[in-house]
Amino acid sequence: MSAVLPGQQVPAQHVNLKLGPGLLQTTGSANGGPPPSASIITTRAGTLNHSANGSKWWVENNSRRYVPAPQEGVIGVVVQKAGEGFRVDIGSAHSASLDGLAFExxxxxxxxxxxxxxxVYARISLAHKDMEPELECFDAQTRKSEGFGELKGGFMVRCSLGMCRQLLDPKHFLLPLLGARFQLETVVGVNGRVWVSAKDAREVIAVSRCIESVDPDGGGMDEADVVNFLKTLGV
Known part of the structure; x- marks a missing residue:
C-alpha cells in the first residue's frame, strides 16, 4: 500500500486488469500521432491497493459519500416504485435503478x-459518472441469487466506508467475536451500511453499537475494548 494524490499515474498492468474506485484508465494521442498505451491515474486521494496477483487495483479512503463502482455489493433502501422496477437509495449522489426482472x-x-x-442487498451492474447506477440481485456469472435480494427483518447500521472494508476482511476481529457470542446474521455492503439480524432486539442493538464504536469515525475501539464494552451492556 502507498499513499496517492489525484492525478498520479499508477503502474497497474495485468492481462485481466480490473480497476476499482479511485482509478481511471485514460488513452490519447499527441499532435495526431499514434495512440500511446493506456495509462492509469488516480482520481482521489487515499491508499493505493491491489490484489495478490495484481489483477485488481483500487484506492481506499475513509469517507461517508459512496461512489458506485461496477461489481460491488451494496445495501440499499427502496425509495420509489418506477414502472417495472424500483429506485433504490444506496448512499451515493444519485439513486440507483433496480429492474423488476433483475432477480433470480x-x-x-x-x-x-x-x-x-x-x-435489498444488490450488485452494481453499471456505474458511470454521467448515468445513474444500475443494480442486479444475482451473481453475474451463475445468474443465481448468491445471497443477493431482499433482506427481511433485521436492522441496518450506517458506518464509514473504511469500517465496511475492515468488516469485509476475514482477518478483522469484530464479526468473529460477535458471532461467537450471538446467533448472528450479517450482510456488509461497501457503501457504508451493514445489515444485522439477531435473536432479539437487545442483541441487535449491542451488535450495532459495537460496529459504531469500532468504526474509525466513532472511536476506533480495539478487541479488548469491545469485550469490556459488551460487559457493560450486560450481554
Missing amino acids: GATKRNKPNLKIGNI
Missing part, C-alpha cells in the same frame, strides 16, 4: 413485490 428466476408474471422502505 424473475419473469414478467413472477416479480418480487418490493415496497418502499424494504432493504
Whole structure:
C-alpha cells in the first residue's frame, strides 16, 4: 500500500486488469500521432491497493459519500416504485435503478413485490459518472441469487466506508467475536451500511453499537475494548 494524490499515474498492468474506485484508465494521442498505451491515474486521494496477483487495483479512503463502482455489493433502501422496477437509495449522489426482472428466476408474471422502505442487498451492474447506477440481485456469472435480494427483518447500521472494508476482511476481529457470542446474521455492503439480524432486539442493538464504536469515525475501539464494552451492556 502507498499513499496517492489525484492525478498520479499508477503502474497497474495485468492481462485481466480490473480497476476499482479511485482509478481511471485514460488513452490519447499527441499532435495526431499514434495512440500511446493506456495509462492509469488516480482520481482521489487515499491508499493505493491491489490484489495478490495484481489483477485488481483500487484506492481506499475513509469517507461517508459512496461512489458506485461496477461489481460491488451494496445495501440499499427502496425509495420509489418506477414502472417495472424500483429506485433504490444506496448512499451515493444519485439513486440507483433496480429492474423488476433483475432477480433470480424473475419473469414478467413472477416479480418480487418490493415496497418502499424494504432493504435489498444488490450488485452494481453499471456505474458511470454521467448515468445513474444500475443494480442486479444475482451473481453475474451463475445468474443465481448468491445471497443477493431482499433482506427481511433485521436492522441496518450506517458506518464509514473504511469500517465496511475492515468488516469485509476475514482477518478483522469484530464479526468473529460477535458471532461467537450471538446467533448472528450479517450482510456488509461497501457503501457504508451493514445489515444485522439477531435473536432479539437487545442483541441487535449491542451488535450495532459495537460496529459504531469500532468504526474509525466513532472511536476506533480495539478487541479488548469491545469485550469490556459488551460487559457493560450486560450481554
